[in-house]
Amino acid sequence: MKKIESINPYTNEVIEIFTPLNTSEIKEKIDKAHASFLKWRNTPIIERVKYAENAAKILMQNQEKYARLCTQEIGKLFSEGMQIEVPASIGIFGFYAANVGEFLKPEVVDGAMFSKPTIHKIPTGVIFGITPWNYPLIQVLRVAVPNIMAGNVFITKHASNVQQTARAIEELFEEAGFPSGIYTNLTMSADDVAMIIDDEKVAGVSFTGSERIGTIIAKQCASLIKPHSIELGGSDPFIVLEDADLEMAIDMAFIGRIGNCGQTCYSSKRIIIHESLYGEFIEKYKEKFETLTPSDPMKISSTYAPMSSNSACDDILSQVKKAVNQGAKCITGGEKIKSESGAWIEPTILSDITKDMDIYNEELFGPVAMIFTFSTDKEALEIANGVPFGLGSSVISKDIERAQKLALKLETGMTAINSFMIAEPAVPFKGIKKSGYGCALGKEGFEEFLNKKVVLLVENQS
DSSP, X not given: OOOEEEEETTTTEEEEEEOOOOHHHHHHHHHHHHHHHHHHTTSOHHHHHHHHHHHHHHHHHTHHHHHHHHHHHHOOOHHHIIIIIHHHHHHHHHHHHHHHHHHTSOEEOOOOSSOEEEEEEEEOSEEEEEEOSSSTTHHHHHHHHHHHHHTOEEXXXXXXXXXXXXXXXXXXXXXXXXXXXXXXXXXXXXXXXXXXXXXXXXXXXXXXXXXXXXXXHHHHHHHHTOOEEEEOOOOEEEEEOTTSOHHHHHHHHHHHHHGGGGOOTTSEEEEEEETTTHHHHHHHHHHHHHHOOOXXXXXXXXXXXOOSOHHHHHHHHHHHHHHHHTTOEEEEOOSBOTTSSSSOBOOEEEEXXXXXXXXXXXXXXXXXXXXXXXXXXXXXXXXXXXXXXXXXXXXXXXXXHHHHHHHHHSOSSOOEESSOOOOOTTSOBOOEETTEESOBSHHHHHTTTEEEEEEEEOOOOO
């Protein structure tokens, strides 16, 4: 069986080698998780809250430990781990600890003609999460925590390149006092995913990743009539209207694209600028990109990180080069940084992109921005909505009413006004079109794998 390697993308050093579980070991863990569910679903809410609060405290007390793991395994800036990844993870535990009681309250339905209906939220069992590497703590916890607090149990196949973090998350649940089997990390080959989904003890599947794999998983779940949620790629539009605060728009577009080295599904990938602002915007946006220089991501002062792997770097470089060959203009960047070891690509800006180019309908998962211009709101919407994806979007304008109207016409699951897209524990996170379906976070994410059972009280008619 092929070993799984954890590799530091800054040094290309193999940090640790993991042995995947075999099929019988995986089945044993599923059986244990299901047995744990039969007890956990009846655990008082006050006990669940205590464990979640313990986990939040452990994360708070060990922020550097968890942020360092993210940097070592995917090259994420240590500062981003300290300022975003770990605080957001603490917030996830805190939000659901504070709201689980309210979220699980039965809902009385008014207006029924012949009965008094009540909706009860009932846990369904073992939820299988297949999670990506780009936010190695958040991507797991945003699905695991609400499900566990709701009374389900969670088993996870984390991405192969973040197995140290995957192990640390399981240890976090153990240290916080959660009973054994409530959260289970599966160090495993992708070859066994179908077998797990097939297992009758698995009640639901949550997948975040590529469109290709998501399609395969969705087809299997559909054939089994098994509940599932899939979050796939994104190519988020970032629309800058002519009345926008230009300096703010440039800052938001820069952070929204370069954060996490551009390896974010809801990153601001397509910058759509009103023609009256285009020249000044591009000049200053280019300056910001060109100030970024590769440096040790562990240093707090570092502002630019390597990509997660050499293969990821090569993939996006291939997309860029093909786009240029098809007629796109490279305003800055576009090459691998050969003077550095590790997975480095120059921060890149592309313009003059047309619909007949492959890149127009692709996701760029790295520090590459695509620039478009428009003259009317209608034209901006045509560009924004003219791709297969529909995850997040942004509108930058001083006219909030106009921005709100435009936001409602964008074919995405989420829109931020006067900001790049952000994710918060209290806010539903969802996409449409080829960005997938289902929901994470918020009350809606909490209910994703619950049986919202309707109980009808019919009064005696005699």
